[in-house]
Amino acid sequence: MQQPRSLQAPAAGRYAFAAVVAGNVFLAAGPWMVRAADVGPVAAGFWRLALAVPFLALLAFWQSRGRGAPSWPLVALIALAGLFFALDLAAWHEGIVRTKLANATLFGNMSSFIFALYGFIVARSLPRPAQGAALLIAAIGAALLMGSSYELSPTHFAGDLLALLAAFFYALYLIVVDRARRTMAPMPVLAIATAAGAMPILALALVMGEQVMPTDWTPVLLLALGSQVIGQGLVVYAVGHLSPVVVGIGLLTQPVAAALIGWMVYDETFSAADAAGAVLIAASLILIRLPARLASNRDAAH
Template sequence: MVDEHPARAHPLAFAALLVGNAALAFGPWLVRLSDVGASAAGFWRLALAIPFLLVIARVAGQPLRWPARALAIAIAVAAVFFAADLAAWHAGIALTKLGNATLFGNISSFAFAAWGLWLVRRWPTRLQAAALLLAATGVALLMIGSAELSARNLHGDLLALLAGLLYTGYLIGIERVRGTLQPLPVLILASLFGAAALLPFALAMGEQVIPGQWTPVLILALSSQVVGQGLLVYALGVVPPLIVGLALLTQPAISALIGWLAYGETLTSLDAIGAASIALALVLVRLRPAAPATT
């Protein structure tokens, strides 16, 4: 019988998933701190991460080797989705609140979870349905609490929503190739293809490309790409999409806290309840259904 909870066979996979999402949640703040354009910030996030990833891959015994043509094309397509996601999301971050940007950007949580259920061709179990309902409740509470839905934020919110849909395409593409390739070579190639797509776009848009201050973009590369995406891509190979999708929802809660601490953005008791609902959803979705009684 195939284990429907492969994360149990990899005890650190779920922890890696949560740590990766925590690292990714700092991305919007670092993008705001950078002094380059939206697409340029995405380019540096990917480009600066590549040397570090190459060294880590060598030490970890996962050296980069060019994959078969079909796999290389699949990674390139996923990377284009990721590049477009970063361009849209980084542009949206400057036009709305951190909580809004991360919340709408993580519409991919439910889309990727739905992909996972479609993949196994079945409806969610009672526990999974309860987890999804709790997660949706948590998101709604975060929207009521920290997100500020207004005409002032509309443009940024729509860009973040578009980014979330594009990110779903990236996650699906990477999840497909992770069944064949190790995580670090996949991430290195995705970063390489994504950077190659973002640089000409940033130049064409007339953005400032060379940073005046390198610290924010370097930390962005290390935290979001090396740590965040590195752990996420690893988890995509061993954790079911439903759990990955719900785990992505930890990012809005952390970003709302960062927005409150760094910019004084609204943080209410509803945010705490919403975050607790998402945490409980993650507990529920990892529980095994009770075995039927036998006589």
């Protein structure tokens, strides 16, 4: 019987948990760059992918040396993940400009719980007490973090729906990546998915009549390097070593970091409820990793 990835202790996955947290901190800066870019929100998603492809291709080539080429069915599956990711970016970026940032962040991060649910379905098991407690604490923390600024309004309904749709597509993307990472290294997976998603999201931007060519390349270049190469690179690496439950809760690092960026950059309010939510999410991250830590300590003692 294969040991769950969350309890494996190989050196290759030693930094996986730190990677998923750090990756989501980089991803949290994405909306900042989308706002700063002088192109449409969907077009910004295109440049995030297109400008990242050359860097990811080089990393994928370096990581694939001495390994056989992936099968065409696997490449097609990863390309499907790229399509899901393109749809996620298009819905998410469009949702950001149609609703409040707090609403978009709250609904957009529902992918955390969808991906965790997928993990329990694949494992054909119910949450263990520590996992259930961590998920409950994370949900309360997310609600507190966004509750003070969340606003349910018919005006924001389209944006809220787009953000929720983005969460669904991002969860599908992560599910396919989870399957691909069982046999492939992270950079080839991310390079194929990124390249596959670039053209569909460009087509969407053109159909929507958005401005595509930027006059200032700095925001879109930072978006590509920070969010796609570094942020997604760290997350995809972590997916190969951690269970979907751990990765799902790790994704909630992103709204915490986004709230802090909003406070520091845009002078947005960071209330006591926001701080309490951030603390609860941090506690859920500690709790979800506790069984793996204890198992690792027991192995070291023997």
